[in-house]
Amino acid sequence: MTGGARRAGLLGPRVSATTGVATAAALVALVVFGLAIAPPDEIQGDAQRIMYLHVPAAWAAYLAFGITTLASILYLWPRTRSIVWDLVAGASAEVGVVFTGLTLALGSLWARPVWGIWWAWDARLVTTAVLFFLYLGYLSLRRLPGTAESRGKRAAIAALIAFIDVPVVHFSVNWWRTLHQQATVFNPELDPQIHGVMAFTLWLGVLAFTLTYVYLLDRRYRLLALDEDREERELEAAIRARVGPGPAGGAGTTAGTTAGARAGVTP
Amino acid sequence: MNDAGFVVAAWGGTAAVLAAYVIRIAVRTRRAERSLPDGDPER
């Protein structure tokens, strides 16, 4: 039985706790810099402070979906196939959906004071909303029935398809004429249009949200692993109940085989 | 200029969403831990 291994988090309890503390510290520092130390923007005034959350949230969403893609490739590749990668992909996608939702909501709160509208049907906004629903759909797909291996492969392939939208979102502001501004740091000229304390605060935001992502991924992964473990035990119990108190060897074999099939090939 | 309201909504809302998500994961994890046959906490 591999249940024990799959009950642990990704990072191990000590590293996970340290990450939690570091994340909290970085977020507190971000609040101080974002709301108090960074000066208001020349043109947008205080409304520009929303940028210190909006951009890092979008970055964290890209990162989360990138990890989902990587884990899905490792799951599909027969040599590295392991339930661990399937669970990492699922956990990361859920965290990514949270960050994408935040990106959209923060963008809307920023757009109202500076553009004058909550939403624009421009290419950046539409492709980002599509990204949200792509991965929400992916999370639903993960819950559809099947053996662990068929569910895992199905989800991994869907994850690879969904990721196509990530570069489309990022480059939409260069490919099409949009109301949304171009990237401030990773623009085509790679010439950052922000400096000094404002730039530092933006990078602090990226660091804080990266740590937040890692912490959430670890916690969400552990919950997913625990759930998977419980489902496996419930299935075994159900099979044992149906087969009845027959020869112990027979029931044990059946349960073992099914559990193995559900868990996929474990390393 | 009424920017402060938007800034507060953005920062407060983000804090609320992240906190709610962390708590939700923690609560469901605790529940899942209790259902373990040996009541095993993390390691």
Added chain:
Amino acid sequence: MTATAPAPPADPPAGAPRPRRRARYVVAALLCVGAIVALLVVGLRGNVVYFRTVSEAVAARPTDGGQRFRLGGDVVASSVSELPDGSMRFRVTDGRATVTVVHRGEEPALFRHDVGEGQAVPVVCEGRWGSRGTFASDRILINHGNEYEPERKNFES
């Protein structure tokens, strides 16, 4: 975030794995597909280019049949004036062509401030061609750039 209610305490011992509320997830997946299709159809129908430059708009004027579109360019700072009927009049340019806009409607919060600073304020106006070659706008969006810098301290404040 998937909203999963707490799992029922135990599944019936008699059976196969519990149905896992699978119908709910089939519906959710289909709703997501529907939302994506709707977004792409509504959002990118002729809108992949969010606005026309002044030159493009002028070139398309004879053939566009008075339809609504978005006009993007820089406000000529010195050109803003208020008309007796309460509407606002200003010129918008893309460097090659310039058009007079008559705007009736809400004025964005940052518009007056930015124009007052004497900068070339990039705007996107929604409306259609009106009489005598003016653009009749009913909504102004400020098309902010990607540059940020600290506010200069005003001496009078």
